Amino acid sequence: MSTPLRVAVIGAKGRIGSEAVRAVEAAEDMELVAALGRDDKLETLVESGAQVAVELTHPDAVMRNLEYCTAQGIHAVVGTTGWNEERLAQLGEWLKASPGTGVLIAPNFSIGAILTMRFAQQAARFFESVEVVELHHTKKADAPSGTATRTAQLIAAARAEAGLPPQDDPTTHGLPGARGADVDGVPVHAIRLRGLLAHQEVLFGGVGETLTIRHDSLHHSSFMPGILLGARRVVDVPGLTFGLENFLFTEGE
Numbered sequence: 001m002s003t004p005l006r007v008a009v010i011g012a013k014g015r016i017g018s019e020a021v022r023a024v025e026a027a028e029d030m031e032l033v034a035a036l037g038r039d040d041k042l043e044t045l046v047e048s049g050a051q052v053a054v055e056l057t058h059p060d061a062v063m064r065n066l067e068y069c070t071a072q073g074i075h076a077v078v079g080t081t082g083w084n085e086e087r088l089a090q091l092g093e094w095l096k097a098s099p100g101t102g103v104l105i106a107p108n109f110s111i112g113a114i115l116t117m118r119f120a121q122q123a124a125r126f127f128e129s130v131e132v133v134e135l136h137h138t139k140k141a142d143a144p145s146g147t148a149t150r151t152a153q154l155i156a157a158a159r160a161e162a163g164l165p166p167q168d169d170p171t172t173h174g175l176p177g178a179r180g181a182d183v184d185g186v187p188v189h190a191i192r193l194r195g196l197l198a199h200q201e202v203l204f205g206g207v208g209e210t211l212t213i214r215h216d217s218l219h220h221s222s223f224m225p226g227i228l229l230g231a232r233r234v235v236d237v238p239g240l241t242f243g244l245e246n247f248l249f250t251e252g253e
């Protein structure tokens with residue numbers, strides 16, 4: 001049997017982090033070498049010999065953690081949200097200074113959510129209207145979700161590629177926010193409700209018909225196969241990979 005992959009989890013006491021700790025412990029080809037909470041030192045990652053850090057913390061913490069990991073040549077699988085162009089550019093600089101290190105940022109690790117994005121991308125060019133509704137638990141720090149933002153960006157790119165005009169919105173009266181956030185011309189609505197975990201609907205409208213693509217993550221276990229796959233693959237893919245689909249689909253699929 002080959003040597004197990006040495007994996008650490010940062011944010012190990014959180015909702016998804018605690019599930020990731022259990023998943024890594026249960027994986028036969030991995031060894032959990034560190035489980036870091038807010039008060040633990042990042043130096044533990046080096047001391048424990050971690051090859052991959054799974055980063056599942058908070059948008060306020062993720063950059064500091066990744067600066068450390070990339071400087072130390074520790075690969076990272078990142079589920080934490082809150083990404084924008086500026087943050088990605090900064091991460092790109094750190095990776096440039098650390099050739100050979102791989103970072104995977106996955107707005108969503110669940111296969112259903114990745115397929116939702118893919119199907120939405122495919123459907124986008126056929127419909128005049130599209131809106132995204134994401135629904136999450138009440139403890140979520142960011143809105144709209146990373147998944148909804150990514151979904152809207154992919155839809156907008158597909159519409160632009162197909163030569164579709166911007167969506168017409170005749171709203172001139174009402175309350176600010178009623179039409180949601182504008183992500184590249186796609187309205188995105190964020191709902192926070194007790195009892196929910198992570199859910200998304202992509203609603204398309206055309207002449208006399210609508211199409212709704214819906215995904216529900218009912219438990220944090222839905223994210224685990226994606227995290228484990230990311231950890232196995234990221235060690236062989238230097239630089240930044242954005243989206244788990246890059247490790248799931250073959251070219252042209």
Ligand SMILES: NC(=O)C1=CN([C@@H]2O[C@H](COP(=O)(O)OP(=O)(O)OC[C@H]3O[C@@H](n4cnc5c(N)ncnc54)[C@H](OP(=O)(O)O)[C@@H]3O)[C@@H](O)[C@H]2O)C=CC1
Binds near residue numbers: 016037081223
């Ligand atoms: N990509 C995906 O598929 C998924 C992504 N997520 C994302 O993962 C992130 C975490 O979500 P969730 O588990 O629900 O959040 P939680 O608040 O439950 O967990 C975050 C954990 O990180 C800890 N933490 C905060 N700062 C640091 C730090 N500097 N170092 C180490 N640990 C730290 C927190 O500690 P404390 O408790 O002391 O505050 C907490 O235990 C979010 O950005 C969320 O959107 C979530 C699910 C799926």
Ligand SMILES: O=C(O)C1=N[C@H](C(=O)O)C[C@H](O)C1
Binds near residue numbers: 107146148
């Ligand atoms: O905070 C969460 O819970 C989730 N965050 C990710 C996101 O913002 O898209 C993934 C999933 O929706 C759960």
